[in-house]
Amino acid sequence: MMRTDVLIIGAGPTGLVLALWLTKLGVKIHIVDKTSEPGTTSRAVAVQARTLELYQQLDLTDALLDGGHKVPAVNLWVKGEKAARVGFETVGSDLTPYPFLNIFPQDKHERLLIDRLERLGVTVARSTELTRFTDEGGRVTARLRGPDGTETDWEAAYIAGCDGARSLVRETLGTGFPGGTYRQVFYVADVEATGPAFNGELHIDLDEADFLGIFPMAGEGRARLIGTVRDERAEHPESLKFEDVSDRAIQHLKVNVKTVHWFSTYRVHHRVSEHFRHGRAFLLGDAAHIHSPAGGQGMNTGIGDAINLAWKLAAVLTEQAPEALLDSYEAERIGFARRLVATTDRVFTFATADGPIANVVRTRIAPLVVPVLARFDASRDFIFRTVSQIMLNYRGCPLSVGTAGQVHGGDRLPWVGSDTNNFASLSQMRWQVHVYGEASPALTTWCTEHDLPLHVFAWQPDFESSGLAKNALYLLRPDTYIAFADTSGTPESLDQYFRSRGLRISSR
Template structure:
């Protein structure tokens, strides 16, 4: 078979999630990767709450929470002493079913995604490389290099570039990749070790410009060390060994390394591609945006790209939406990527800045402010909302309309729960649906039945008011659980107009 609906280049988390969601929605995919095997020296660790919420649609969340590690607190160290502790076990309590920090390393993550993808009969084709491609009116024609060295011509309706920071897809599209590269060399070491920082919590050294963080893993005494390398040592990163990196920070955190399982170095860039879509080709994940590892945002943002694009591709390929729906992928995701790169750049610059003033800010001001913030519910909530990506929204963008209660079109639907249940259960199914909190009209019920649009009417309860939801209005939800329409009426004509304006012909499920 030399044709599929979507050809996916790159089998990291972004490409795998895109393949999974498309397969779930009945789209035929082919996914290739130039490497011979999944990576084993990954540096992405955190799975954010918003990712876990969306992963419920493929029954992935429970597996990650069961096999990962829930971090109880973040500790900050200065001059060999722990000076501040930020509790994390319930930092987002009441905001999401996943009100904690979850560590699940990228290598284990990829293995899980590959296993789930194979259940759909799709296997990653290894040692297979994209050499070039061109758009041919009604599709993409790609030239592939197969494992045996032979060339193959392959056709697809669309092509997704999930092939990392050195993306051949991005280069073929001639998309600029403006930004820069941090001067530091990063290293990641997977170690068995002991000491006070191996208590299952996150530990960060604020004392030195040589940044170091200890990320706990599920098994006892097992952690990932992520740090920076400076001065002349950074000139030849390819020759560096663990023994060559600065041990000042390691000693400050009282880490006694017993065994290094593996060690890797890398440079970090902060860049966003000029565009994310060109005709029938798309850029996702690191092919579209790269940034510092501060906050554990990179992998989660790529996964968000994949989920955003998947339902739109499925709608177009299944004949239920016009091609113009795909323009919203770039509009929604590029804005977030630019904000994220700017934010992580500022935080990273603060953490790694050199000089007396920078040292004073890190060692004196930060330890003072962190406990203050941790003691205030508003401070903890702001931090969690930002890092967990639950505040990511598409307000003011083409697919987002209206306001009802405190919820705007483009918002993530707020989580509301009490002893009677929660409003997220219907979201497990990645389909368009309508939520009503209170009562609705006979016309709305009849219209939804006629158009086979799932309608969920919840009896009004205090939990809904506390979450900021409007009584007796309605929310039209996209398959990725963001609010398309927030409206105080019970008029189905509002939905009809929305469908017509956006070229969506019918719902799918």
């Protein structure tokens, strides 16, 4: 019997990020995928700001930016003409170092993650699939079938199901996967083309009861078309070609297609598993939640799952935390997944609703209202925070305690600007303390004695507008979310936080 700490089933972005995080923290992993090679099609393309922030810990952010395409604006089209433009450069510039949508196709994304993993001495076991597993209480035993048909038994402390919408891990657990299937058939096409919509920006056509968007990609004239198929053509999507569905893009958005590099059709579900954890088994990514492509959230949410779970598994396996810490994975991620599915469902329903009233709202009201809303800071920030996932927080969860200023335990740490760059220390995969103002000598001594990094930033008036409180203590988790916010800034409160949860500070 082969042995590992964590057995990861599925080597898409979710499984690869989980493997990278755990490996960097010294956890032994074995990752398998039933495909013979990494994906060769672009599939998910959007990398949101929060993912770029979190990727600093894996030293991946610059690579995604260098190889990707920054989308500066979104344009709304009606009746073959551009009706509105909302620039991202005015949205989020004071909220994150990455106030834009970054387009980096999934096939390139996976190759980058695989390369980084191989540099650490870990290789994905290809053409290998899970046939069954059993949670025996103190361990997991699993059977894997290799490329030659040989079956091997594995023992692991935990198993992570990153094996997609048809997850065998989820099916074995027997947890429900409630939701439904959209009636529309989607098509995707990666093309080289010319036209006014091929200017490096995002374009969405609001004319009909279908979704149609053009997502720019790196390279002149390169873009991803995403649309829905209507009428009788949707009955047999497997027989469709790009020519069968391209009329609307050509006519409404004035697209002149030169080359089609990839075309595919598929149906989309909107579902969330009833549980993300059962005993020693966990569900992540599409195995736990699937939803419409509206907003480009799917891959980013799976990556967020992986980072949330990774540091907790590492802490438990290295005896820095009790097993109860793992309960917080489902508590923190399942609520977000449910809200996300509900939100993307509403957006997609709006974009595809049929009937005269829906058409008027899309074609006449939306192009007028959206630019007006974008002029107001509050609405602009809300839209960006939601789409970029920087609004995601774990308030009210067991690990989240306290409030200091407008910042609560469970929040993402506010970014205070490039001049101060309070995100620089977040590349460390460990607990740390931030103080904006002055740290007391007692706190400084306590952090030194416990090998807990303390970062002190000289107070600036702008910090208050970011929600931070002067001289307050902000304890950051290894995944950079705030665990504890305390205005007193005393080491006693910090000590109590760790002791009450059975947590020890790792110097890894």
